[in-house]
Amino acid sequence: MARTLPTKTLVRTSATSIRHFPGHSKPSPPPCALMFRKAAAVLLLAAAVALPCAVLYRAAVLNAVQPVQVGWDRRPWWQRDQPPPAVMVPDEDGDVDPAAAGDPESDNLKLEQVLQEASMDNKTIILTTLNAAWASPGSVIDLFIDSFRRGVRTRSLLRHLVIITFDWKAYKQCKKIHTHCFALVTKDVDFSQEKRFQTAGYLEMMWKRLDFLRLVLEKGYSFIFSDSDIMWFRNPFPHFYPDGDFQIACDHYVGNATDLRNIANGGFNYVRSNNHSIEFYKFWYSSRLRYPGYHDQDVLNFIKHDPYITDIGVTMKFLSTTYFGGICEPSRDLNKVCTMHANCCIGLHSKLHDLRIMMEDWMNYMSMPLSLKRFGAFSWRVPQNCSLSLHNQ
Template sequence: MRELGLRKWQSLSLAAAFFIVLICILLFHSSDFVRSGNRRRILLKPPASLSEREKWDQVLRKATMPDRTVILTMLDEAWASPGSIIDVFLRSFKVGEGTERFLNHLVIIPMDSKALNYCRSLHPYCFYPSIFSHNLRFIAQSRNPNHNVFIWKRNYVLLQVLELGYNIIFTDADVMWLRSPLLQFHPQNELTISCDFSSYKRRGGDVQGGGLFFLKSTAISIEFFKYFNFMKVLYPNSRVNKSLCSYIVQSEDVVAAYGFRVQYVNTTYFGEFCHLDKYQFREVYSMHANCCEDLRSKVYDLKLALHDWARFRAHSSDNYTSKPTPFRWRAPNKCLASRHE
């Protein structure tokens, strides 16, 4: 009986001691809060991801159009140096017909520190989501790491921007903006995109895009892209998930289930090196340097395309009432040669 009473007293003593220590800790933090006035703010400080979202929002607010639409492109170090892809890309806005104003709404997303430094020397709106390089390293194990990392980062960016309530015109940096594509976009739909359906059988189920599409920020598009990103986690090497066009075309049941409305734009308006109509000067809005892996050849042919476009515009303005001259694209030139090597 005496032993039982001793154990009970020891238990009560330990409980009392724990309670006293807890009270001391609470009093210490309470007094520190009273002294500094910052304790609560420190304890409730949002995580780094929220802070990054706030920075995102600051950049997007500066670049947005009146209807909360922003233009996004992504850039890595291979495309970020004097005379590289990004230089030609930015020049296309100045050479294009009514496109220079869109530079005020363009946000460039560098994928590494070198691209960030070069972007800042060229353009006012550059945002580097540094968290990507830490969270997505495991994708380097995939069969095609460069492409998969790009798709992952792009989809992550798209989802973040959609969640912030901004509509997106996404453009690859190897797309030349020759005319304003806004007239071809349909804001009542979640997605407006140009897909090359002729490549479906030729490329084993892959459907290539024109390198430029419009995304509307709605609850449907946000949920759809969450699902799309989830599929990339489950099947990182799937050919279906390789491009947005491939996924949309081969996942019609998912698209329908989400009510994700898609508008396909005629590829005549969004030209590409893969299937270039040599005489489409009067219809084309953009030109995508796809089907060209060699970087030097890509830059050369993009410059060639811009030169042809400048010649066409100069001739059209000088001879507005005369019979149209059948201008032809000289590009692709080197890209075409490299494909047959």
């Protein structure tokens, strides 16, 4: 009677009893295993072809829809403390619009560079502001610069003039006609069009200008600020007071440089950079909230009586219209006039007309013999399109 082997032994014997001898073929794998291997091979081949195509397609799409980033931060995202710089967008001429940058640090460096290049030895500069409406060829800015060239001892002052532009069109035009230009742009605000007196756009532009002047003072630069509708006929520096922190022209001058009844005009002032003037400009700018709807010149004529002006310690002087006149109150003696302002005048067309007449009068005066100049019989033919009845512009 045969012995019965244990089950475990039978399984092992069955598993090891299969032998492969030379000349015999290898048994085929089960059908399910074969199908799995074929599917895996197909998937690997598809992945090998699709992955490079996907990378190339993504790169092409990104290049098509995304602008080029200047100075992109190539560090991994988890190492980036700041977002990448904003895009600098070329305009139709291939130039780069500084308004698109939105980089305060970069703008600050550019401003510092412009101020240094234009500065006199005592860190004094001349500033004016400009938008596209006043920047077109033959417009206000051309007359302004031409007055420096035709004035007495004023041509050399152009080296110290910085033109602050409120929009990109004005900046491009400035670079064509002058050396020192700086773009003071505001995102989503269009300052390029003419801003009529006392409109919301006009007020916003005036207050932006004032705050910028405060920044210049904080950087340690003294300045003459001049509206670009002011003609420079003589060097004004000999007629500034040696002890004045803040000196300003007038629409109406009562005869005394310290009399608060003088009606100040913010279009022309000479300011020394010190703690008194900086604090004064901060107070002036913040006072816009106390007097909503008024421009900086009106607010100045309000706050000049404020006791806080005395507390600040700023020395304020008003400049005589004998030397710093305008259409509101013209300089009567062409032998003494330094500047003439197209104040008391609303509208670009009216200003341009009277400014051109003013320049013609000056050139006629300069061509006169010295004996006739001394006689002082020559006078202005303005106002014509402007009006003496308009004040506080």
